[in-house]
Amino acid sequence: MKILVTVTEVAEADDEFEIDGLSIDERYLTYDLNEWDNYAVEEAVQIGEEHDDVEVVTATVGPERAEETIRQALAKGADRAVRVWDDQLADATMIDAATKARLLAAVAEEEDPDLVLAGVQSNDVAFGATGVALAAELGFEWAAVVNQLDLDADAGVASVHRELEGGVEELTDVELPAVLTIQTGINEPRYASLRGIRQAQSKPLDVHAPADLGVDLGESTLSLTSLEEPETESNVTLFEGSAEETASELAEFLKERGVGV
């Protein structure tokens, strides 16, 4: 069995940051493996530990910088990685879910997986769309926001719980091959061991241009035209001073409202 996991590197803004044109200034960004993808990788690796002959391959649309992040997934137990990138992608103001889906579908078509795991959303752009778009592109079945997964590979069915709003879960049987978007909390992601980190350095990480995969990107339909810090609608009153001072002011305020008295 082969499992493809789509993984993306996400950018997190520092507490204080500046916007430079259409993105946050590089100096204020830290990059990491997307939280949801960390759970997806763990789920795939656990399936590999429970079944015989499972290969876990990760796929990323991202620049060379992302390789460090991809190696994290390899260090946690993925077997191989594929990365797709070129200059046109690098120049885009944003890469829409449809484009990512086409590129990831081209990778999936080469790999021919039985199961594809994506994250529910990427923490920075949070489109929440790539996994389901990929399923449609591949003609696979799918399920979004999965927080429990029971795989019956012989029957070709994944029995999942989809986490709906308000503490309700939907129980659904999904025919394989399928794309599942994985929700946080589905498992306990491991930390990479030192041995895992060492091994990850020698695991294969193949790089392709979209053209190598037979994908002609064409014109992008979405473009980012502005980026700013949202104007705060609230008029928050801040307590200022040392921790002792602010704590005392807040306590006084709360006690006046009858809290803790």
Added chain:
Amino acid sequence: MSDVLAVTEHRRGELRDVSHELITAGRQLADATGGDLHLAVISGNVEEYAEKLDRRGVTEIHTVDYGEEFNHDVYVQAIEALYDAIGPQYVIAPNTVNGLDYAPAVAQRLDLPLVTDAVDMTVDDGLSVTREFYAGKTEGDVDVAGEGALVTIRPGEWPGAEGVGDAVVDAFDVEVDEGAVRSTVTGYQEVGAGDVDISEAEVLVSVGRGIEEEENIALIEELADAMGATVSSSRPIVDNGWLPQDRQVGQSGKKVTPDVYIAIGISGAVQHVAGMKGSDTIIAINNDPSAPIFDIADYGIVDDLFDVVPALTEEFE
């Protein structure tokens, strides 16, 4: 091609609030394009839903009487058929767990550009959608090239439509291809209740990922004890197993409306805010002044929680 099609949402026999918000957002778009507003009502008790959705501004309501509950394969086919029949310029859907389970597939099949989680939309030369980037720390405009688009709207951003309408109700027949329905909903399950019901609490001390380690949760419990408050949390704390599931506030947890909600080390992600924005007084303690929680807080302290929380506990002891 100037009409708007809005796909409404229901679950287990009830229309969801976002359906009425979709009417408002859809009307806003249709006014800008000079077109009509069509609603789609798919599966379940469609006639009852159609009656409730007949609010001011709706032109036509298309009901697809097939199946009881949401199934994305049915939704995809029904929306595609409606799209072909109506030929709308824009399709809008809710940015909910189910909305995100069909909208990307519909966009892909109809070859429509997709923008999710819209908080505002304007039509000038073309459609421009405002949405957040970088975990709510920034907001940007996304321009859509070409004629049509599919947009999912963030729940709670548009007011629900009111007034009685005079929409035409059209029972729309879709030949559902059963062979293409490759997923089956077998049931529902509710998250179990524990010993405390946080939605009943008057004062909540809520802890987020800023607490860093499981053993530090004790700091929050001591504060809550001293104040006579109840402890709740954001999602990562529950994901990590540091507090039971019934303590989680937010979209997939509980909705709470206490007199006082103190968010400690919580950034204020939209899915968290969905569960606590109705609190009377919101207080945030966070060392990041750009954290979105300060956009909705009434009072705040920008400082290290490990300094503030023990000092606050002391004030109440």
